Structure formats: structure tokens, C-alpha cells
Amino acid sequence: MGTTAQSDADGDASGVDAVPAVGTIVTALTMGCLLVPVRQGIDEPTVLGASVFAAIAVAAFLARRYGILERERSGLVAAVSSALVVVLSATAIMLGTSGSVTVPEVGWSISLLFGALVTSFTATGVAIAEYAGISGTGLSRRAGQFLEMVILGFAGLIAMQIASIVVSVPMIVAVGELTEFQWQAVSYLATGLGLGTVAVGYLLFRGYGLSYVDIELPTLRTVVWMVVGLILIFGANIAVSMLITGAGVESAEHSLSETVEQNVGLVVIIVPAMVLIVGPFEELLYRNVVQKSLYETFSRPSAIVVASTVFMVVHVGAYATAGAGRVLASLISVFALSLVLGTIYERTDNLVVPALVHGCYNALLFVPYLS
Incomplete structure (x- = not known):
């Protein structure tokens, strides 16, 4: 085919902390989408399990940002945890749990579990980028x-x-x-x-x-x-x-x-x-x-x-x-x-x-x- 991927380790020094920062934000959004249904009284094992793994993913990215974990280890933990959130939130949705909230004034009903599914899928990709040593510039290019x-x-x-x-x-x-x-x-x-x-x-x-x-x-x-x-x-x-x-x-x-x-x-x-x-x-x-x-x-x-x-x-x-x-x-x-x-x-x-x-x-x- 004659086409090869650009180096995963883009080496952009200015973006060295961008990937764990993005990962922290995305996994925090995932955790928020899951904790709201839990606080609403939803006690499905899939939702509770997804909440735990989302918290682990957030912790992994934070540990990387503050130098507690090395890049490969934090990326691996975050990727596995986020992937499990994808599986568990998808299972919950297929079993009929949505964790919906209604947007004030507009009246739209939004499934927070679907939000958790999307953000955790995104977080998995970011975590893999972290594990592979991709810089913020490289992540932005791939997202684009x-x-x-x-x-x-x-x-x-x-x-x-x-x-x-x-x-x-x-x-x-x-x-x-x-x-x-x-x-x-x-x-x-x-x-x-x-x-x-x-x-x-x-x-x-x-x-x-x-x-x-x-x-x-x-x-x-x-x-x-x-x-x-x-x-x-x-x-x-x-x-x-x-x-x-x-x-x-x-x-x-x-x-x-x-x-x-x-x-x-x-x-x-x-x-x-x-x-x-x-x-x-x-x-x-x-x-x-x-x-x-x-x-x-x-x-x-x-x-x-x-x-x-x-x-x-x-x-x-x-x-x-x-x-x-x-x-x-x-x-x-x-x-x-x-x-x-x-x-x-x-x-x-x-x-x-x-x-x-x-x-x-x-x-x-x-x-x-x-x-």
C-alpha cells in the first residue's frame, strides 16, 4: 500500500502533559455521567461497577499528571478501566437502564449512561495514546x-x-x-x-x-x-x-x-x-x-x-x-x-x-x- 503511520511518539515537548490532562477531563465526565444515576437510586451492578472503574481511570490519569505513576503504567490502567466502563455501560443500556435526566426549559431527555458510553470509549482511545507516548499534538491530529x-x-x-x-x-x-x-x-x-x-x-x-x-x-x-x-x-x-x-x-x-x-x-x-x-x-x-x-x-x-x-x-x-x-x-x-x-x-x-x-x-x- 505504501502508506505508514506517523510516529506514535510525536515528541512535542509543549504538549507533554496534554494527553493526561485530556484523559482526566474525559474520565471525570464519564464518572459524572455514572454517579448521577447512582445518586438517583439506580443500583444495577453494571452501573455500580462502571462507576468504580471510571473512578480508577480518573485516578490513573491524575497519578500520571502528578508524577505518581509512569506513563506506560497509567496509560495501561486507564485504558483497561475505561474499556470495562464501555462494556458495563453498554450492557446496562441493552438491559434497559438509561439513567436519563431532563434538561430544564428545553424538556429534552438525555441518557447519562449513553453519555458514559461515549466518553469512556473516547477515554479508552486517549489512554491508549498515553500508553503509546503520543503527544498532545499527535492526539489532536488523530482526533481531527x-x-x-x-x-x-x-x-x-x-x-x-x-x-x-x-x-x-x-x-x-x-x-x-x-x-x-x-x-x-x-x-x-x-x-x-x-x-x-x-x-x-x-x-x-x-x-x-x-x-x-x-x-x-x-x-x-x-x-x-x-x-x-x-x-x-x-x-x-x-x-x-x-x-x-x-x-x-x-x-x-x-x-x-x-x-x-x-x-x-x-x-x-x-x-x-x-x-x-x-x-x-x-x-x-x-x-x-x-x-x-x-x-x-x-x-x-x-x-x-x-x-x-x-x-x-x-x-x-x-x-x-x-x-x-x-x-x-x-x-x-x-x-x-x-x-x-x-x-x-x-x-x-x-x-x-x-x-x-x-x-x-x-x-x-x-x-x-x-x-
């Missing part, structure tokens, strides 16, 4: 690129909506009202056109050129990775589903699954579209553009996690018809599957492999409807 990739991901969604209008209007003018089958065809054409336009446009804007796209003919090695990838992606899906089900939580259905249940005949167009359009174009944007761009500032393992986070965030809308707990459970599955796809791409440096694995996996989910 992450935000840029999130914007790029949502730009893909917007472009798909615009492409849908561009494709459907001439069809409506030509043939009148579209059938559900025709609308499904429009949707997939818009997916390819929208995601492809954003991906290519970003590459040209950054001056990378189309040579940045990693397309190679499959070799025996890549074919093996395709088979292994499908096994891993189904295995990850089963494992996550078992964990979520074991916790007594149901995941939300993708909006497309609900559509197919109402009209099984749509599977005829959905299955090939998954392999020929959805898999290739989503992987083009989220792996070959987003993940590969992240290699410039993140290590490759970190880039896989960050790209998967972007992929998960932009899929929120696909599950938004269910409750918060079920949506979160589904997004965890999306995140796990994205980790597998990201790893396959990183191992092969060939877009064709994750594109086919992604497309075939999606298609296989709908094959049972053909019987």
Missing part, C-alpha cells in the same frame, strides 16, 4: 482525522440520497409511479453512484489519484482469505449474537430485513446487488479510503478499530426504528463484523477480498428467503 472520516462517512449517506433523486426522477417521468421492485433497483444504483462519487471525489481532492484503489486479481492466497473471511465473519456474528442473547437482549432488525419480510420477491434483486454493488462500494469507501487514509496517522491495528467505529456510527440510521438497547446490540454486531473486514483488507492489501466477503455475507443472509 477521525472527525474527517466520520464526516466523509456521512457524506456517503447524503450522496446516496441525492443519487436516489437523480436516478428516480427520470424514471418516474418516463414510466410513472415506480413499483417497490423498481424502487429497490433505484436504491442500489444510488448506493453505488453515491458511495463511488464520494470515494473518488475524496481521493482526487486529496491528490491521491485512482492508483490509490487497491484492486488486484485474486491469487490462491486471497482466495484462502475470502474463505477464511466468510468463516470469521459468520463466527463473529454467532459469537456476538450468543453474548447478546445470553444477556437477555434482542438486537434490532435492519430496515432491509423488515422490507423483505413484507415482500419476499425483492430478494431476487437484493442478493446480486449485495455482491455486485453494496459489498464493493461500501468497502471502497470504508476500507480503501477511510481505513487506508487512517494509516497515515494511526498504526494499522488502530486504523482498523477507528474505521470500524466510523462504519458503526454511519449505520445507526439503519436500525433506528427499535429501542436504544436493541439498536446498540445491533451496532455492536456491525462493529465486530467491520473489524473482521478491516483485518482482511489489512492482511491482503486488496479491496477485492473484503468486497467479496462483505457482499457474499450480506447475500447469504437473504438466501433463505428464496426457498
Whole structure:
């Protein structure tokens, strides 16, 4: 691929204390989000446990700031503690606990546990940066690129909506009202056109050129990775589903699954579209553009996690018809599957492999409807 991350140890002397300072603020926010529900009388073990680990993370960052703990040790303690807060707060939300508060005057209800989930996820990243010796400047650069990739991901969604209008209007003018089958065809054409336009446009804007796209003919090695990838992606899906089900939580259905249940005949167009359009174009944007761009500032393992986070965030809308707990459970599955796809791409440096694995996996989910 020819792209490597900038040094994790950025060596910016002026920002030497910035990372533990940021970590202290973020973990303090996490602890605040958890202590309010506790004071409200919520005594769920997951919430109480998350509060304890949040306090440990705050203590670790403070110990680093005041020279009590060395950088690696404080970073490790803070990272493990914050990661446990992520797990426990996510579990609490999936089990139906929200710890909501109402904003005065406005009347909005805000889930403090969701706030704890977001801030603890952020704190985990900051703690890893501390452990790796990244300076304040390096952390700022990485945060900026992450935000840029999130914007790029949502730009893909917007472009798909615009492409849908561009494709459907001439069809409506030509043939009148579209059938559900025709609308499904429009949707997939818009997916390819929208995601492809954003991906290519970003590459040209950054001056990378189309040579940045990693397309190679499959070799025996890549074919093996395709088979292994499908096994891993189904295995990850089963494992996550078992964990979520074991916790007594149901995941939300993708909006497309609900559509197919109402009209099984749509599977005829959905299955090939998954392999020929959805898999290739989503992987083009989220792996070959987003993940590969992240290699410039993140290590490759970190880039896989960050790209998967972007992929998960932009899929929120696909599950938004269910409750918060079920949506979160589904997004965890999306995140796990994205980790597998990201790893396959990183191992092969060939877009064709994750594109086919992604497309075939999606298609296989709908094959049972053909019987």
C-alpha cells in the first residue's frame, strides 16, 4: 500500500502533559455521567461497577499528571478501566437502564449512561495514546482525522440520497409511479453512484489519484482469505449474537430485513446487488479510503478499530426504528463484523477480498428467503 503511520511518539515537548490532562477531563465526565444515576437510586451492578472503574481511570490519569505513576503504567490502567466502563455501560443500556435526566426549559431527555458510553470509549482511545507516548499534538491530529472520516462517512449517506433523486426522477417521468421492485433497483444504483462519487471525489481532492484503489486479481492466497473471511465473519456474528442473547437482549432488525419480510420477491434483486454493488462500494469507501487514509496517522491495528467505529456510527440510521438497547446490540454486531473486514483488507492489501466477503455475507443472509 505504501502508506505508514506517523510516529506514535510525536515528541512535542509543549504538549507533554496534554494527553493526561485530556484523559482526566474525559474520565471525570464519564464518572459524572455514572454517579448521577447512582445518586438517583439506580443500583444495577453494571452501573455500580462502571462507576468504580471510571473512578480508577480518573485516578490513573491524575497519578500520571502528578508524577505518581509512569506513563506506560497509567496509560495501561486507564485504558483497561475505561474499556470495562464501555462494556458495563453498554450492557446496562441493552438491559434497559438509561439513567436519563431532563434538561430544564428545553424538556429534552438525555441518557447519562449513553453519555458514559461515549466518553469512556473516547477515554479508552486517549489512554491508549498515553500508553503509546503520543503527544498532545499527535492526539489532536488523530482526533481531527477521525472527525474527517466520520464526516466523509456521512457524506456517503447524503450522496446516496441525492443519487436516489437523480436516478428516480427520470424514471418516474418516463414510466410513472415506480413499483417497490423498481424502487429497490433505484436504491442500489444510488448506493453505488453515491458511495463511488464520494470515494473518488475524496481521493482526487486529496491528490491521491485512482492508483490509490487497491484492486488486484485474486491469487490462491486471497482466495484462502475470502474463505477464511466468510468463516470469521459468520463466527463473529454467532459469537456476538450468543453474548447478546445470553444477556437477555434482542438486537434490532435492519430496515432491509423488515422490507423483505413484507415482500419476499425483492430478494431476487437484493442478493446480486449485495455482491455486485453494496459489498464493493461500501468497502471502497470504508476500507480503501477511510481505513487506508487512517494509516497515515494511526498504526494499522488502530486504523482498523477507528474505521470500524466510523462504519458503526454511519449505520445507526439503519436500525433506528427499535429501542436504544436493541439498536446498540445491533451496532455492536456491525462493529465486530467491520473489524473482521478491516483485518482482511489489512492482511491482503486488496479491496477485492473484503468486497467479496462483505457482499457474499450480506447475500447469504437473504438466501433463505428464496426457498
